Amino acid sequence: MSWLTNFLFSSIGRKLIMSLTGIFLILFLTVHLLGNILLLAGDGGESFNFYADFMGHNPLIQFISIGNFFFIFLHAVLGILLYFQNKSASGGGSSRYAVKSTSTTSYSSRNMAWFGTVILVFILIHLFQFWFKVKFTNYPEMITYDGVQIKDVYTLVAATFSSIPFVIFYVASMIVIGLHLSHGFQSAFQSLGLNHKKYTPLIKGLGTAYSILIPLGYAIIPIVFYLTKA
Helix, strand or coil: CCHHHHHHHHHHHHHHHHHHHHHHHHHHHHHHHHHHHHHHCCCHHHHHHHHHHHHHHCCHHHHHHHHHHHHHHHHHHHHHHHHHHHHHHHCCCCCCCCCCCCCCCCCHCCCHHHHHHHHHHHHHHHHHHHHHHHHHCCCEEEEEEEEEECCCCEEEEHHCCCHHHHHHHHHHHHHHHHHHHHHHHHHHHCCCCCCCCHHHHHHHHHHHHHHHHHHHHHHHHHHHHHHHHH
């Protein structure tokens, strides 16, 4: 097993894991957004509350959630290690998130570690604000739909997004996530060896679209809530 340990702790191994966990998180962001869009269904929160109840009690979803938390932590830790490794290798210069064919790096690639740190702080606050309260407190209260009692998570979200400081923080975090994704999307595939003159422009285009549309989708939700519910 020593070869496996050496590989996982090598530069190439860490970059490979970063790429794989990054792709997993890209898929997670997409699925999670599809669920969050139910907040705008206009049915007083019924659809979203049933969705939240299903996500909170389905054993398979819970198993995937634990894996997701692990991958987020692993992605963040490896990102920090790569940052200091690249910084040391370049003599304190700007870091590189993946192998580059030129010495020129984008603003996003030079600041991936800082963006990742901001995103990690956002995730911790986000988990406390929603996941922790729903799981471990008596808030929000229960609501009944056709005789079925479930937690009114919609009301918790509405109350949170009625605060302009939190809305600003949330939207700003989505901008940072967009910047992180604008480089991370392409870099994840590039580090896996998917770097071809025919396919790289397509991957880059998809990454640009993804890094705009997904964060924008998330950012719209608190803005709509604040403007319509506050």
